[in-house]
Amino acid sequence: MSSRKSLPLLPDGVFRAQRGLRRVAVGLDFSLQSEFALARALRLPLAHGAAFSVLHVSPSLDGHDGPDGTVAGERCLRRSVTSAAKRLRQRPDVDVREELRTGDAPHVAAELAKDQGVEVLVVGRPPPAYPVTPLPESSMVMRLVREVDASVLVVVPHPGRVYHRPLVAVNFSRESRRALELTMRLCPASTPIEVLHVVDLGEEEAALRRQDAPMAQQLRLRQEREDAARKALGRFLAPYRETGRVLESRLRFGHPRECILAEALERDSDLLTLGMSSANPPSELTEGVLRHSHCDVLISRHVAPPAALPDGDGVPAS
Numbered sequence: 001m002s003s004r005k006s007l008p009l010l011p012d013g014v015f016r017a018q019r020g021l022r023r024v025a026v027g028l029d030f031s032l033q034s035e036f037a038l039a040r041a042l043r044l045p046l047a048h049g050a051a052f053s054v055l056h057v058s059p060s061l062d063g064h065d066g067p068d069g070t071v072a073g074e075r076c077l078r079r080s081v082t083s084a085a086k087r088l089r090q091r092p093d094v095d096v097r098e099e100l101r102t103g104d105a106p107h108v109a110a111e112l113a114k115d116q117g118v119e120v121l122v123v124g125r126p127p128p129a130y131p132v133t134p135l136p137e138s139s140m141v142m143r144l145v146r147e148v149d150a151s152v153l154v155v156v157p158h159p160g161r162v163y164h165r166p167l168v169a170v171n172f173s174r175e176s177r178r179a180l181e182l183t184m185r186l187c188p189a190s191t192p193i194e195v196l197h198v199v200d201l202g203e204e205e206a207a208l209r210r211q212d213a214p215m216a217q218q219l220r221l222r223q224e225r226e227d228a229a230r231k232a233l234g235r236f237l238a239p240y241r242e243t244g245r246v247l248e249s250r251l252r253f254g255h256p257r258e259c260i261l262a263e264a265l266e267r268d269s270d271l272l273t274l275g276m277s278s279a280n281p282p283s284e285l286t287e288g289v290l291r292h293s294h295c296d297v298l299i300s301r302h303v304a305p306p307a308a309l310p311d312g313d314g315v316p317a318s
Contacts, residue, residue: 019185020047025099025118027109027144028056030076033124033155038080040159040296041122042087044186046094053097054081055112057105074100106143113150120182120298122153127294141290145282145299151182154290154297163187163296167194167269169260172236175275179300183273184245186298192246194267195237198259199229199251226251257288264295273298 026041028034038054046052056077081098088094101108113121125141136142145152168183170176183193201222208218229251237247252259264272274286276299290297 020045020050021119021185022047022050023053023116023118023120024050025053025055025109025112025116025121027105027121027123028054028077028080029105030056030073030080031124033126035124036158037122037124037153037155038084040153040155042084043159043162044120044122046088046091049093049095051095051097051116052084052088053099053112053116053118054084055099055101055109056080057101057103057108059102059104105140106147109144110147110149113148118150120151120153121148122155124155125290127156142282142287145276145286145290149301151301152299154299156294156296159296162191163271164191165194165267165269166191166271166273167196167260167264167267168273169196169198169256170233170236170275171197172232173275175277175300175302177236177275178302179273179275179298180240182300183271183298184240186271189245192248194248194250194263194269195233196250196252196260196263197229197233198256199225199253200256201225201253202255222253226253257285257292260285260289261292264293269295271296271298273300276301 021044024041024044024046026034026038028038041052054077056073058073077098077100081096085096088096099112101112109121112118121144123141123144141154145154163186166183166187168176168180170180180193180195187193204221205218208221230249233249233251237249241247250263252263260272260274263269272289272293272295274289274297276282276286282299286299290299
């Protein structure tokens with residue numbers, strides 16, 4: 001890892017105080033889960049002069065110009081916006097916007113995010129049921145993650161307080177660094193952040209077993225990879241620790257999705273963050289975490305520099 005790559009990507013000085021979000025949008029369909037999303041969005045730190053957009057998208061229907069949905073949607077949206085404005089009455093600098101649109105929800109949300117420069121889109125989803133059934137390819141959450149070129153925060157449980165047990169999965173890529181920095185912006189400065197890196201030795205260990213390699217060679221491989229991963233993780237976190245931020249490093253061996261979900265469950269995390277490149281579609285890891293996570297999931301997504309080659313979508317595996 002070069003010294004240039006190890007530098008934080010945020011501008012100088014942002015660590016002296018928590019930098020709030022300037023553009024936040026919330027997607028509402030007036031379900032209980034979307035109400036949870038609105039409640040969570042209202043707990044996010046907002047910068048001075050921030051824009052807070054509350055979006056509802058009605059499907060396009062032929063001859064749809066009467067009171068059979070549009071008016072009801074407008075009234076429900078107006079009540080939600082009024083409620084949000086009351087919650088933010090101590091922040092007169094925040095611009096609360098009512099966005100009533102018609103069309104395909106993911107496409108409309110993508111256009112809104114692009115036009116307004118939305119940093120985080122907040123949406124809700126039902127908690128996973130037992131037995132866990134995969135989210136279909138056409139599910140609203142998966143389509144939003146695929147189509148909206150902005151970070152997406154998927155809210156599952158009722159938000160009882162600000163985030164206080166966040167977990168960030170990293171693989172030392174630029175996307176991972178962005179994910180960590182965005183999580184730092186969402187959480188109070190005094191909140192410890194757990195940073196997890198997963199080392200996946202499945203293919204290498206399988207190759208050694210096919211060669212009938214002695215157990216000592218497999219143990220040596222694991223020890224070498226563990227030492228290298230710990231050093232890389234230390235270098236990755238060093239610029240942030242120098243600012244006084246409390247970061248707890250974790251290292252696990254195994255399948256990335258299983259390790260991430262197990263860590264979040266064991267630590268009782270209330271926020272799980274993954275990095276993702278705008279140049280690539282969501283990976284199997286991203287979709288798997290979204291399908292199975294019992295806590296909120298933040299898919300940190302940032303536009304890649306035009307001259308840079310994409311380095312993956314933040315899969316935290318060595």
